[in-house]
Amino acid sequence: MTALLLTLLCATAVAVLRMRGLFAAVMLMGIFSFLGAGWMLLLDAPDVALTEAAVGAGISTILALATLALTTRKAKRPVRPSALPLAVVTITGAALLYGTLDMPRFGDPEAPASNYPQPSYVERTDHDIHIPNVVTAVLGSYRGYDTLGETVVIFTAGIAVLVLLRGSRKRRPAADGGEDAA
């Protein structure tokens, strides 16, 4: 089942690359995200799968469609094939593959992720917090600082996007002067 999903993922990725119609490419990217979500579900990560389905397949597709509505639906023909991008991608890919050689095998009980901390959050959650979903316990309580940081990142990103999108629309000289003074 995993092999089938990964094959479909690769096939979708190649199809997106070869696609000239951007509308179909956006839809295929949505399918890619859904396949990714299904794969994460097979790996027993329903929380991540839910996020991937909602963000990757849902919101990203909507934003890409909104972009298409503002621009055009056809990709431009590449000016001329160049060897440089291919070389960059190949070298980066090879470096990433080389990096995975040092990683522990999938599901290895000796891996640091499985051994630290002792006793593990899986064993401690039931005693400390009394909730069955360990992921929520880790995100909300054991790693609460990190989640606060992530929320601040989303907050900052949202503000930044709003400033970028609205800044070009209306300029208020008074507000600009105030920012310079600050």
Place this chain on the structure above:
Amino acid sequence: MTDHTILRVVSKFVLPYVLLFALYVQFHGDYGPGGGFQAGVIFAAGFVLYGMIYGLTAVRRVAPERVIEILIAVGVLIFAGTGVLTMLLGGNFLEYGVLTPAYPASGQHYGILVVELGVGVTVAAVIIAIYSTFAGRGRQ
């Protein structure tokens, strides 16, 4: 999309369930998969669907830009405020156990629920705000 009768009727049927499912994911995140982040995205998706079918003006009537902008900050304030509250109660930052000193596990549970609500509010507000500014760009 004023003439797409089927889309309008079906989306009106589906919308309450999208929002309800978001609330379920939000407040059931401690028992099932999900949590504030996923719930916020699903909740915002409901607004995006409404905007796609009924137009941006309709969304801005339900969720005025001013309110959404404030909610972006409110979510972070809920999260950080919980941390400050636990400090005022004599614990560490985000040490929810001190919320109910007699039974710390239950305080942890309350703390997680409140904090996840903060995450959900910020995420939903950010996505609604980005969608609404993005979709509104073409018409200026």
